[in-house]
Amino acid sequence: MSEHVIQRMKDLPSTHLLGSGTPMCAGCGGLGALHEIYDLLGTRTVFVNAAGCMTLLSVYPFTPFRGSWLYTAMASAPAGAQGVRDALDILLEHKRIPPEDDLSTVVLTGDGAAYGMGLSATSGAIERGLDFLYLCYDNEGYGNTGQQFSGATPHAARTSTSAGARGYSGEKKDLFSIWTAHRPVYAATVIGAEPLDLAKKIEKAKRLTGPRLVLALAPCPTGWDFDPQQTVEIGRLAVRTGIWPLKEYLDGKVVHTRVPHPRQPVEDYLKTQGRFRHLFEPARNEALLGEIQARVDAYWANVE
Amino acid sequence: MTRVLLTGNGAAAWGARLARVDYVPAFPITPQTEIIETLARWYDTGEMRGRLTLLESEHSMITAAGAAAATGVRVFSATSSQGLLYGMEMIYTVAGWRVPFVLVNVSRGLASPITLESDHNDLLAARDSGFLAIVCATCQEVLDSVLLAYRLGEDPRVRLPVIVNLDGFTLSFTREPVEIPEAARAADFLPAFDPQGISFRASQPSSQAVAVLGGTPYSYFRYETHLAALNALPVYDEIAGAFEQCFGRAHPAVETYRADDADVVFFMMGAFATKAKAAVDGLREAGERVGLLRLRLLRPFPEARLRALLAGTRGVAVIDQNLSNGKGGVLHTELASALYGMRDAPLLASFVGGLGGRDIGAEEFYEMAAVTRRAAQGGVAPAPRLLYTATELREMRKLQAVAAVERLETGGGQ
Amino acid sequence: MYRIRFHGRGGQGMKTASRILGSAFFREGYEVQDAPRYGAERRGAPIFAYVRAAQRPIHERGGIAQPDLVVVADETLTPIPAAGVLAGVSARTVLLINSAESEDAWKARLNYAGRIVRLPGGGETRERAETATIGAICAGAAARLVGRISREALALAVDDEIAALGREAAEKSRERALAAFDALDFAEGCVMEGEAHDARGYAAPEWVELAAEAALAAAPDIRAVATSVEVRTGLWRTLRPVIDYDHCKGCSWVCSTLCPDSAIQVDAEGAPRIDYDHCKGCLVCVAVCPPHAIRALPEKDVQQAQEATA
Structure with missing residues (x-):
């Protein structure tokens, strides 16, 4: 585990802890974020996993983890983390394990569970003040089952259950605000394509005690329909267009860690992905494009 | 103590x-x-x-x-x-x-x-x-x-x-x-x-x-x-x-009560089994050789024990406080499969009762024993019996009448 | 009954291939089963799909143990045991393979007793975006090899299965499937229907008496770390990133950090080293390398060059 404070890209770890050979898709943005985060969290961790793409990180007898892992179910990973945390606390308190055997608990969840089925268990864990890091890889749909829309799907995105001309009619739920409404000790948005910003936040989160959210946008070549090598570029565009604001919540305040200036038009981001192709072909859907741009503008108008 | x-x-x-x-x-x-x-x-x-x-x-x-x-x-x-x-x-x-x-x-x-x-x-x-x-x-x-x-x-x-x-x-x-x-x-x-080695420790990483x-x-x-x-x-x-x-307290997988020489036994589980004990006592008083087998261990299912205990018994009144809709009492099914193929297996009579706290009266236990005995003598299992009395049905009709009035008043009917 | 297995990689359209062939048989009056077999693996990983077709109702289920025809959309799958390309083949199994190399070369390499036919138009689909049409080509070729499917039925079957992807895709797929069909006239009907399982003289299964084992072993737990490295995900790769160390500036935190698969480590001298056993070929490193010092080469070419030097 690296204990030094990360200031520059060169401070990032150059050897990696997460084992290769996982069955995640080539170019998986979620795996990219996870592997960066794992280097910083280190092996004295137990990942409690909610059903999603990353269920298949550990398929008997293969695991990429050098620390520990527990698969639970889709709805209740935070409760699994609660059980592990409580048990470790009891063992420590009763001196049945030495302090160096302690582990920090990390929930690993996709957006399907985080924005939907798992909300109740997550809310409960935050209100109980559970000491855990909640890591959500958000690929904006039920990716493991073929990208049906979830509560995290952005407006107008085509998914396998919103394949019509206007795409998904709903709005992406604001999970960050749902978390901060609970007044957790920390919450942050990150993206694997911005490793320095991510690393600074993880370093910060790691040193805090209590409920902590790390919400990673996870560009998904399979579900978003783009060539795997574009994963990082699309991630950067998500930030530069203002679609994915990088921010953190600490001591009751939200701070944007990156304010894109000038902000690129959202269509620079949208046109990279097959899930938004219907906004450009056969004809540009100016109304929908305008709607999406206006929403992003309105968000930043409140920030800037 | x-x-x-x-x-x-x-x-x-x-x-x-x-x-x-x-x-x-x-x-x-x-x-x-x-x-x-x-x-x-x-x-x-x-x-x-x-x-x-x-x-x-x-x-x-x-x-x-x-x-x-x-x-x-x-x-x-x-x-x-x-x-x-x-x-x-x-x-x-x-x-x-x-x-x-x-x-x-x-x-x-x-x-x-x-x-x-x-x-x-x-x-x-x-x-x-x-x-x-x-x-x-x-x-x-x-x-x-x-x-x-x-x-x-x-x-x-x-x-x-x-x-x-x-x-x-x-x-x-x-x-x-x-x-x-x-x-x-x-x-x-x-x-x-x-x-026993199944744990989460920093010194012993595991993926569980x-x-x-x-x-x-x-x-x-x-x-x-x-x-x-x-x-x-x-x-x-x-x-x-x-x-x-x-x-000093025995808790066998299957509790037996006055079952040794019984030709008819009740078979059930849970607290109402003590009511069956009272019924057994009453029937014994009346000269009937009736006993009780109470299942304590549902899983694992003590199949061999039940076969041994029921050897020589002529009829079993299986009392299910449960209902598998479209099939019947679950214990009846379980016991039937446990006894299948057993030479001189007792005849099983199925009774479903005690749902949602509904009482099983002493008379009902007596009657279940009688029905089971007659069936064992005749060699034909009776149709499964859902315990419900005419009095209960009359009571239910009254409730339904009230419920119907309620519906009319809220504008749901004619 | 015809028993046909398609082997490819996730994303190459093997499910589509099996469905086109299934629909074509069905249009010709056959009873049909077609199905893909999914695992944990994603795009790029070996997968298979299968088709059964018979003039009677089909009672068999599940994977095909003894295929009459094996279609290999990606020749790099043949040495991968887990891909099971050659599972259950016999001298009467026809092997249809997507390769630029000759039938004889493959017969020698695989020590293959049966007939080998090359997929027409193979080797032209190296571009990743093109891979989706391989399925249609495979289906067209397979249709000709069984010899029971008309050109018309094939064309309609392609339309049945591809229509949802839009007219352009459907036309392209139909064109390619028919071209493959036409090109294999010399091999028409070379696939023979297999026999039913013989109930006489079968080998009895070796059933064992399972015992209860210690929970430590009998729970689905792994008490080791990073065992995933045993999985050679490098076999998924169709394009290989190659670092030109003359141009590499040694800013290795970029490629090494951004490789999602932890497949680029930095050596003692500070140079990035790609772990080809595990690199899936996503080419993120190619896209992000600041001095453009990483190139993408077709995996097959690299392997052939390596074989040649060896």
């Missing part, structure tokens, strides 16, 4: 206390809540050492229970009815983790319609999960069974979670004299928890409960859970023997 008046819920809490449970993930539900309230109080006063965490659902509660057990502490939890069903995904899931803990289920009829009093459909929904299940008939048995359940589930030959079942209201809220063992004796019987792909590894793990559950049969006998030596 002190003898005090305790409710079934109180007895369950005492069992957990004497087992020195480290951790209680909890969620309230009638008629179980008194158990977790009692434990919460004892943790607060320091009479117990450990922690109770109130989760936000039974699904989370069972998850936390399994996760804590997988981390290496002794875990206790309790639920009932809808709660057990809400946690059912995790009931099946954690059984496969091979981590022992005890879950008390206070039986209550399942919705719909939603109700409060006892029957056994909730427990039977967990029948195939991999949890072992001990079904109690008295408050004393509740306390004793919690201790037995930890010894059983934690045995290296078993390593499975265990449900200890008691009936809502008839046991949960009913006080009876209960002997509370001394803590030291309980500790002799049940030593400190040993995780991982996925498998394909039927070959899946079948292996499922078969192993089944084989471990079967191991629990001889292990239970051994442990029940040790318990009797320690505390």
Whole structure:
């Protein structure tokens, strides 16, 4: 585990802890974020996993983890983390394990569970003040089952259950605000394509005690329909267009860690992905494009 | 050892206390809540050492229970009815983790319609999960069974979670004299928890409960859970023997009451079995050779024991406080399959009753015995009987009449 | 009954291939089963799909143990045991393979007793975006080899299965499937229907008496770390990133940090080293390398060059 404070890209770890050979898709943005985060969290961790793409990180007898892992179910990973945390606390308190055997608990969840089925268990864990890091890889749909829309799907995105001309009619739920409404000790948005910003936040989160959210946008070549090598570029565009604001919540305040200036038009981001192709072909859907741009503008108008 | 008046819920809490449970993930539900309230109080006063965490659902509660057990502490939890069903995904899931803990289920009829009093459909929904299940008939048995359940589930030959079942209201809220063992004796019987290598430690990383792909590894793990559950049969006998030596109370897998020379026996489980005992006494008084077999161990199912005990019996009145809709009583099915192919097997008569706390009267026990005896003499099993009387139906008609008026008044009808 | 297995990689359209062939058989009056077999693996990983077709109702289920025809959309799968390309083949199994190399070269390499036919138009689909049409080509070729499917039925079957992807895709797929069909006239009907299982003289299964084992072993737990490295995900790769160390500036935190698969480690000298056993070929490193010092080469070419030097 690296204990030094990360200031520059060169401070990032150059050897990696997460084992290769996982069955995640080539170019998986979620795996990219996870592997960066794992280097910083280190092996004295137990990942409690909610059903999603990353269920298949550990398929008997293969695991990429050098620390520990527990698969639970889709709805209740935070409760699994609660059980592990409580048990470790009891063992420590009763001196049945030495302090160096302690582990920090990390929930690993996709957006399907985080924005939907798992909300109740997550809310409960935050209100109980559970000491855990909640890591959500958000690929904006039920990716493991073929990208049906979830509560995290952005407006107008085509998914396998919103394949019509206007795409998904709903709005992406604001999970960050749902978390901060609970007044957790920390919450942050990150993206694997911005490793320095991510690393600074993880370093910060790691040193805090209590409920902590790390919400990673996870560009998904399979579900978003783009060539795997574009994963990082699309991630950067998500930030530069203002679609994915990088921010953190600490001591009751939200701070944007990156304010894109000038902000690129959202269509620079949208046109990279097959899930938004219907906004450009056969004809540009100016109304929908305008709607999406206006929403992003309105968000930043409140920030800037 | 002190003898005090305790409710079934109180007895369950005492069992957990004497087992020195480290951790209680909890969620309230009638008629179980008194158990977790009692434990919460004892943790607060320091009479117990450990922690109770109130989760936000039974699904989370069972998850936390399994996760804590997988981390290496002794875990206790309790639920009932809808709660057990809400946690059912995790009931099946954690059984496969091979981590022992005890879950008390206070039986209550399942919705719909939603109700409060006892029957056994909730427990039977967990029948195939991999949890072992001990079904109690008295408050004393509740306390004793919690201790037995930890010894059983934690045995290296078993390593499975265990449900200890008691009936809502008839046991949960009913006080009876209960002997509370001394803590030291309980500790002799049940030593400190040993995780046996299944735990989360920084020094021993492990990935637990991982996925498998394909039927070959899946079948292996499922078969192993089944084989471990079967191991629990001889292990239970051994442990029940040790318990009797320690505390002087016998809790066999199948309780027999005046059954040795009986030609007709009642077969059932749960608190109403004591009513069957009273009926047996009455019938014996009247000169009938009637007895009772009470199933204590639902899983593993003591098949060979039942065959042995029923050798020479002519008829069995199987009384199911449960209903598999579209099939019938579950115990009837279970017993029939256990006896299939047995030479001179007794005739089985199926009775379904006691749903949602509905009483089973002494006359009904007498009549069930008579029907079973006649059927055994005639050699033809009677049609399954749903216990319901003309008086009840008249009462129901009155309720329906009222309900119909209600509908009319709210503008639903003609 | 015809029993046909398609082997490819996730994303190459093997499910589509099996469905086109299934629909074509069905249009010709056959009873049909077609199905893909999914695992944990994603795009790029070996997968298979299968088709059964018979003039009677089909009672068999599940994977095909003894295929009459094996279609290999990606020749790099043949040495991968887990891909199971050659599972259950016999001298009467026809092997249809997507390769630029000759039938004889493959017969020698695989020590293959049966007939080998090359997929027409193979080797032209190296571009990742083109891979989706391989399925249609495979289906067209397979249709000709069984010799029971008309050109018309094939064309309609392609339309049945591809229509949802839009007219352009459907036309392209139809064109390619028919071209493959036409090109294999010399091999028409070379696939023979297999026999039913023989109930006489079968080998009895070696059933064992399973015992309860210690929970530590009998729980689905892994008590080791990073065992995933045993999985050679490098076999998924169709394009290989190659670092030109003359141009590499040694800013290795970029490629090494951004490789999602932890497949680029930095050596003692500070140079990035790609772990080809595990690199899935996503080419993120190619896209992000600041001095453009990483190139993408077709995996097959690299392997052939390596074989040549060896």
